Amino acid sequence: MAATKQSAGAGPVPFKDSAGAVPLITIVPGGRPSDPKLWVCCYQGTWVMAPHLPGIVSIQQSFAPRRGDVVLASPPKCGTTWLKALAFATMARGAYPPGDVERHPLSRLNPHDCVPFMEMLFADGSGSGKMDALPSPRLMATHMHHSLLPPSIKENAGCKIIYICREPKDMVVSLWHFSRRARPDLAFSDTFEAACEGMSPNGPIWDHVLGYWNASKANPEKVLFLNPETGSGSLFGNDWYFRKGGVGDWMNHMTPDMARRLDAIVDEKLRGSGLSFA
Numbered sequence: 001m002a003a004t005k006q007s008a009g010a011g012p013v014p015f016k017d018s019a020g021a022v023p024l025i026t027i028v029p030g031g032r033p034s035d036p037k038l039w040v041c042c043y044q045g046t047w048v049m050a051p052h053l054p055g056i057v058s059i060q061q062s063f064a065p066r067r068g069d070v071v072l073a074s075p076p077k078c079g080t081t082w083l084k085a086l087a088f089a090t091m092a093r094g095a096y097p098p099g100d101v102e103r104h105p106l107s108r109l110n111p112h113d114c115v116p117f118m119e120m121l122f123a124d125g126s127g128s129g130k131m132d133a134l135p136s137p138r139l140m141a142t143h144m145h146h147s148l149l150p151p152s153i154k155e156n157a158g159c160k161i162i163y164i165c166r167e168p169k170d171m172v173v174s175l176w177h178f179s180r181r182a183r184p185d186l187a188f189s190d191t192f193e194a195a196c197e198g199m200s201p202n203g204p205i206w207d208h209v210l211g212y213w214n215a216s217k218a219n220p221e222k223v224l225f226l227n228p229e230t231g232s233g234s235l236f237g238n239d240w241y242f243r244k245g246g247v248g249d250w251m252n253h254m255t256p257d258m259a260r261r262l263d264a265i266v267d268e269k270l271r272g273s274g275l276s277f278a
């Protein structure tokens with residue numbers, strides 16, 4: 001697989017990492033993190049987390065949606081954990097009534113353990129079997145771009161998608177805090193520069209958002225695009241997923257020039273779509 005770098009201004013250009021396929025999750029000077037779960041690679045024009053790639057390919061080849069399936073879709077660091085908890089509590093309401101706090105799975109489990117990422121479920125080739133074993137209605141999640149979803153998902157009217165995204169500047173700040181768990185020396189400017197070039201996990205962020213936005217406009221019965229203002233098998237520790245969840249934290253990390261630059265990129269990419277984070 002050839003690695004390419006997605007430029008915000010121009011089309012894809014060759015990525016110059018000598019090893020080719022696995023540039024860094026956050027483009028850290030001084031080399032890639034030793035932990036491969038932190039690598040990302042380019043796949044079909046999107047940046048995917050390296051551990052997710054086998055699962056994505058497997059989903060594209062073999063996922064069989066059912067009527068009643070609900071897929072929670074999001075870019076990373078945009079409220080996935082919150083939406084998983086909310087959707088799980090809603091869909092499991094019969095088995096676990098809200099008053100039964102002690103017995104409720106969310107009392108002891110991370111939402112990521114209650115609602116699997118499809119990419120992880122399918123990673124070892126056993127995903128189809130695991131999904132088939134689940135009773136309907138099934139609830140699952142994905143960070144995949146809409147363009148990566150197989151036609152089986154896109155064309156099955158009974159399989160619904162709920163999408164959540166977030167102000168891109170807050171997403172970038174959240175991503176930096178998350179990445180610093182693995183690389184405490186990571187400079188914010190590295191995460192920022194990479195994101196401006198589209199190189200965030202599951203980036204470019206604007207393509208991710210636009211894919212689901214356009215799908216929602218074309219078929220609102222199938223794709224529920226939550227109002228951006230709503231936005232606030234796990235690979236990482238529980239406390240990596242809960243920080244502030246605030247809106248506007250970017251002001252504590254970006255200079256006005258940085259904010260204007262990312263705003264301009266996002267505005268240009270979303271122009272004409274009817275979607276805005278302003």
Ligand SMILES: Nc1ncnc2c1ncn2[C@@H]1O[C@H](COP(=O)(O)OS(=O)(=O)O)[C@@H](OP(=O)(O)O)[C@H]1O
Nearest residue numbers: 076077078079080081082174232241242243244245
């Ligand atoms: N329950 C709840 N309520 C409000 N906000 C919450 C909640 N759970 C997670 N968060 C905040 O969401 C940010 C993490 O995003 P994700 O959950 O999408 O992360 S991940 O993609 O699943 O890794 C991260 O945002 P930041 O605080 O800005 O870093 C989390 O704090």
